[in-house]
Amino acid sequence: xxxxxxxxxxxxxxxxxxxxxVARKLDEKTLYENAPQNRKIRIAxxxxxxxxxxxxxxxxxxxxxxxxxxxxxxNYNQYSQEILEPSSELYKFKPDLVILILDTRTVxxxxxYQQNLENNEKESKDWINSTLSNISGLAAKIQxxxxxxxxxxxxxxxxxxxxxxxxxxxxxxxxxxxxxxNAKLTEIFRGDPRTFVxxxxxxxxxxxxxxxxxxxxxxxxxxxxxxxxxPGLSDQYTPxxxxxxxxxxxxxxxDLDGVLWGGVVGEDGLEGIRLGPTxxxxxxxxxxxxxxxxxxxxVILAINSANNLDDALEVFRKxxxxxxxxxxxxxxxxxxxxKVSNMKAIAEQVEIGIDSLVFLDDNHVNREVVKQALxxxxxxxxxxxxxxxxxxxxxxxxxxxxxxxxxxxxxxxMYAEQRKRQEFQRVTGDISxxxxxxxxxxxxxxxxxxxxxxxxxxxxxxxxxNVTTRRYLEDDIKRMAHSDNFLVLSLKVEDKFGxxxxxxVAIVExxxxxxxxxxxxxxxxxxxxxxxDTLLTYIMEEAAREGAQVLxxxxxxxxxxxxxxDFFAKHGFTRNSVAANGSESWVRDLQEVHEFPQFVKVVVV
Amino acid sequence: MDQLSAIVARxxxxxxxxxxxxxxxxxxxxWDSLNHLLLISEIEEEMNIEFTTDEVLRIKTLKDIREIISxxx
Numbered sequence: 201x202x203x204x205x206x207x208x209x210x211x212x213x214x215x216x217x218x219x220x221x222v223a224r225k226l227d228e229k230t231l232y233e234n235a236p237q238n239r240k241i242r243i244a245x246x247x248x249x250x251x252x253x254x255x256x257x258x259x260x261x262x263x264x265x266x267x268x269x270x271x272x273x274x275n276y277n278q279y280s281q282e283i284l285e286p287s288s289e290l291y292k293f294k295p296d297l298v299i300l301i302l303d304t305r306t307v308x309x310x311x312x313y314q315q316n317l318e319n320n321e322k323e324s325k326d327w328i329n330s331t332l333s334n335i336s337g338l339a340a341k342i343q344x345x346x347x348x349x350x351x352x353x354x355x356x357x358x359x360x361x362x363x364x365x366x367x368x369x370x371x372x373x374x375x376x377x378x379x380x381x382n383a384k385l386t387e388i389f390r391g392d393p394r395t396f397v398x399x400x401x402x403x404x405x406x407x408x409x410x411x412x413x414x415x416x417x418x419x420x421x422x423x424x425x426x427x428x429x430x431p432g433l434s435d436q437y438t439p440x441x442x443x444x445x446x447x448x449x450x451x452x453x454x455d456l457d458g459v460l461w462g463g464v465v466g467e468d469g470l471e472g473i474r475l476g477p478t479x480x481x482x483x484x485x486x487x488x489x490x491x492x493x494x495x496x497x498x499v500i501l502a503i504n505s506a507n508n509l510d511d512a513l514e515v516f517r518k519x520x521x522x523x524x525x526x527x528x529x530x531x532x533x534x535x536x537x538x539k540v541s542n543m544k545a546i547a548e549q550v551e552i553g554i555d556s557l558v559f560l561d562d563n564h565v566n567r568e569v570v571k572q573a574l575x576x577x578x579x580x581x582x583x584x585x586x587x588x589x590x591x592x593x594x595x596x597x598x599x600x601x602x603x604x605x606x607x608x609x610x611x612x613x614m615y616a617e618q619r620k621r622q623e624f625q626r627v628t629g630d631i632s633x634x635x636x637x638x639x640x641x642x643x644x645x646x647x648x649x650x651x652x653x654x655x656x657x658x659x660x661x662x663x664x665x666n667v668t669t670r671r672y673l674e675d676d677i678k679r680m681a682h683s684d685n686f687l688v689l690s691l692k693v694e695d696k697f698g699x700x701x702x703x704x705v706a707i708v709e710x711x712x713x714x715x716x717x718x719x720x721x722x723x724x725x726x727x728x729x730x731x732x733d734t735l736l737t738y739i740m741e742e743a744a745r746e747g748a749q750v751l752x753x754x755x756x757x758x759x760x761x762x763x764x765x766d767f768f769a770k771h772g773f774t775r776n777s778v779a780a781n782g783s784e785s786w787v788r789d790l791q792e793v794h795e796f797p798q799f800v801k802v803v804v805v
Numbered sequence: 806m807d808q809l810s811a812i813v814a815r816x817x818x819x820x821x822x823x824x825x826x827x828x829x830x831x832x833x834x835x836w837d838s839l840n841h842l843l844l845i846s847e848i849e850e851e852m853n854i855e856f857t858t859d860e861v862l863r864i865k866t867l868k869d870i871r872e873i874i875s876x877x878x
Contacts, residue, residue, distance in 0.1 A: 217816040217847050220840075224818055252839045414846070416858050421842045428850065 204263040213260070216253035216430045223256035226263065228270065235268030238669075238758075241441060244272040244290055244348070246279035247301035249424040257434040267441055276422075283338045286345050295348040297444060299398075299437060300338065303424045304355045304378060307331045311374060313362060324372035328381045336388055339395050347673065351440055352389070353400040354382045359409050393603065393653065393674040396440060403436050439597040446661050446671075449578060449598040450556035451500040452491065453546055456512055456534070458562035460488060460524065462586060465511045476521035486590040488523035495528050498608030499599050500550055500615050502531040504542040504559070509534045530615030539566050540573040549622070550615065551724040553663065553760060558598060562586075605654045607701040617698035618725050624697070635730060635799045638695040642734045643803045647681035647688035654702045655690055659719060662705075663760040665732070666721035667753065667767060672707075685710055686718075687742065691735050693726045700726050706735055708743075715743040717753040724763065730797040736771055738802065740794045753786040809871060812851055816844050826868035854878065 207222045232240060241262075245255060255273045262269045272293045274282050279300065282290040290298070305312050311327065335352065342350050357378045361367040367375060382401060389395040404412045407429045414426035425433060442448060457464045461484050462474030474480040475488075495501055501524070505512060512534045516526045526532075531549040533542035539561070547554045555576035561567050562582050571579045582592060601608070621638075628634040647655055656674040663669065672680075680686040691704030703723035709716040717739070722732055743751055753768045769775070772794070773786035796802055813828075814821045817835045830836050836844075845861050848854070848870070854877045864870055 215847055215850065217843050220843070221815065221818050250839070252843060416856070416861065417842055417846060420858060420861055421839065423842070427843055427846045 204260060208260070208264060214431075216257060216427045219257040219260050219431060220253050222260050226259070228259060231263065232268045232270045236759075238445060239266060239447075240268050240270075241445060242270045242272070242294060242296045243437075243441070244274065244293055244295035244298045245301065246274040246282060246290070246298060248277050248279060248306040249301075249303060250276065250422045251301060251425065251430065252421070252423065253427060253430045254434055257431040258437060261431075261434055261438055262441060265438065265442070265447075267438075267445060267447070269441070280338070283341050291345050295346060297441065298342055298346070298348045298350045300335075300350065300352045302335075302353060302355070304358060305424065307334075307355065307381075308374070308378075312358070320370065321372045324374075324377040324380075328377055328384060331381055332384055332388060335385065339389070339392075343394060348394075349440075349444060350395045351398050351437065352385070352395065353398050354385050356401050356404045356409065356412070357382070393656070396602070398436055398440075400436075403433065407432055439600040440602070442598070443600055443602045446663070448601045448661075449499075449558045450552050451502055451530070451546070451550055451558065452494060452599075453502045453504045453543065453557050453559045453577075454491070455561040455563070455566070456503060456505040456507055456515075458586075459560055459582075459589075460484060460522075461515065461519075465515055466508055470514055470518060473515065473519075475519060480586075481521070483586045483589050485521055485523065487586075487593060490590055490593045492523055492528070494599060495524075495612045496609065497599070497604060498601075498611040500530045500552070500611065501528050502546045502550065502557075503529055503534055504539055504546060504561075505534045506536055506539075507534050527616050528612055530612070530619060539570055543570060543574055543577060549619075551664075551727075558596075560593075601657075603653060603657065605657055605702075607654060607703070610699075610701060614698065614700055614725065617700075621695075621697050632799070638697075638729065638799070639801075640693065640695045640729050640731065640799065641801045641803060642731050643692040643694070643805060644735065644738050645690050645692070645805045647677055647690060651690045651702055652677050652681065655688065655705050658702070658705050658721060658723070662721040662723060663758070664724050664763045665727055665767075666719075666758075666761050667717070667764045668719050668756045669721075669758050669761060670707075670719050672719075680707060687715075687739070689735065689739070691722070691731065693729065693731050695729070704731060704735055706739060708739055710743075710746070711748065713748060714750045714752055715739070715748045717751065720753070720764075720767070727763070730800050732767065733771070733797045734800050734802055737794050737796045738804070740788070740790055744790045749790055751788045751790055753788070755784040755786065757782045757784075808852065809848070809867070809874065812848055813844065813867065816840070816847055824867060826866065826871065828867045830865055848874075852878075 202225065204226060207225055211218065213219065213222060245251065255271050259269060259271055272295065274290060282288040339350055342348060355378050357375050361373060361375050363370060363373055367373045386397050389397055412426055412429050414423060417423035417426060454460060462480055463472055465473050475484045477485065491501065516522055531546045533545055543557065547557060554574060557577045559570055559577050559579045560582065567579050567581065570577055578598060580592065580596065582589060625634050628637060645651065652674055656672055656677045659670065659672045677688060681688045687708040687710055689706045690702050692702050693700040703726045705719060705721050706717065707719040709718050740751055753773055755765065755768060768786035772792055773788040776785045776787055778784050810821045810824055813824055830841060845856055849856060852874065854874060856873060860873050
């Protein structure tokens with residue numbers, strides 16, 4: 201069996217029939233069964249019309265990105281029955297993600313062409329409300345009968361109006377009703393952590409609504425989306441799939457000359473580089489603004505540039521149109537080392553996996569070198585014309601995550617603080633002097649309405665210091681937090697350099713004699729400050745206080761969690777057993793001494 | 806091999822040798838109603854022509870497609 205990459209390299213894959221043909225040669229089930237656990241996803245596509253080729257396009261695109269899906273395509277226009285019937289094939293399939301593809305004609309019925317031309321406000325509002333309640337009813341059923349997340353298409357605003365140019369004279373034309381329906385649809389699901397609305401109307405606009413419908417295909421085969429745009433439609437789903445699997449990229453690594461500004465600062469000088477409101481300088485200025493918006497969304501920024509450090513810093517400090525400031529960068533590798541060593545140094549400094557990096561460099565040779573040496577890095581093929589840079593970055597969807605927590609928004613700042621902390625540690629030398637000078641304050645708080653989204657997000661995203669790597673949805677966390685049998689703890693860290701925010705989670709199952717650590721994880725950037733010791737000691741104190749004798753822990757090895765491997769051994773646990781899959785079980789006698797670490801102030805709220 | 810046979814072979818994953826002008830819809834498993842429409846869509850795009858709805862419904866063999874195309878080009 202050939203891999204999807206071989207198949208794709210051998211032929212032009214463009215139209216929907218190409219995807220169908222590639223998919224025919226793939227054994228999706230075997231690929232799924234042999235795939236790593238964190239790359240598997242079961243997707244159900246439910247639609248109210250023919251979506252021939254959508255399943256195949258999505259399958260091929262997922263596999264090409266290293267995602268191994270199993271895709272269930274619901275029967276033609278049977279979506280209601282499948283969702284409402286708890287014993288349906290849909291629920292037997294046990295989807296992780298349900299994509300509900302309804303179109304405007306389906307929900308409009310007769311009013312697509314015939315609407316009451318007078319006094320239609322009440323009629324329109326009734327239609328909007330009943331459509332919304334149908335959809336939210338379906339969403340509720342899916343939540344009730346499965347653990348799946350749900351992605352719902354919104355509705356294409358028709359290009360046709362039965363009223364012609366007097367469409368705008370009506371309080372509620374049909375087009376206006378669809379716009380309103382879309383706005384309300386987004387609104388009702390905005391706070392729902394499991395349901396997302398895909399802006400299908402935006403997709404239709406981007407491909408051009410006239411191209412998005414092929415009337416012949418519609419009348420002949422009930423294709424309401426032209427087969428020509430089906431592959432493009434499947435691209436709208438992949439950012440959600442990557443986000444669900446925590447494959448979101450975390451760090452954007454930038455070259456300087458030719459990327460943040462035009463020209464070469466070492467040769468052209470501060471005045472000679474192109475950056476600012478001129479035809480040549482504007483694309484670079486806009487690119488920097490787009491990068492800044494990524495930073496505000498929690499994307500970590502770093503520099504990998506062959507330059508004299510002083511030349512580069514002069515631009516950051518003195519150029520009037522420089523949008524990005526030194527402080528926004530978590531790592532700056534500005535030197536004459538090769539790009540590959542610099543990439544590795546950046547991953548190490550920022551403490552993230554090399555596969556979380558995205559690399560932007562205008563030099564084709566540099567890109568090839570990085571692609572060859574570090575295929576895990578996503579190296580972007582920048583077009584040769586800088587006027588296309590802003591669009592390239594705007595279209596890059598790899599940083600998308602399912603939600604934005606306060607920690608995401610502050611992440612850039614936290615990494616800059618971390619850079620200062622590392623410098624301070626180098627200067628201080630002695631570790632206990634360093635810890636003392638840091639004045640660390642650890643705040644431990646039980647799960648509550650405010651921190652549950654972040655707790656769930658951390659279980660989804662933390663790969664390295666994570667003893668069991670169990671992923672939990674917000675609902676799971678809520679359930680455990682409300683149960684008397686579980687203790688769900690969050691941890692915040694603050695020190696003289698700043699506030700790292702909520703960066704640790706522990707979930708403990710409370711037995712009478714024995715408490716069991718179900719999950720224990722910390723964001724890597726707070727490691728080495730004794731905060732893990734603090735959280736563990738707190739758990740031991742609580743367990744002992746409630747009369748438990750023993751604390752049990754598990755270590756489930758993954759490709760990435762080596763940093764947590766010695767955690768139990770270091771804290772007085774003894775290994776009980778090792779299972780065939782490598783999972784270790786550990787226990788600790790709570791009678792034995794356990795003390796909070798020195799120099800860390802503990803606050804329990 | 807002509808352009809049409811190439812497209813049909815590619816869409817249906819067949820060797821052009823397996824195809825003749827007499828190849829018939831309904832006799833070829835892969836040429837079902839969904840794939841028929843996708844084939845037409847593909848031919849339209851590659852050869853830059855448009856079939857009418859009636860033509861699409863009337864097609865029974867590769868020869869039929871060829872005749873419709875020859876009228877249009």
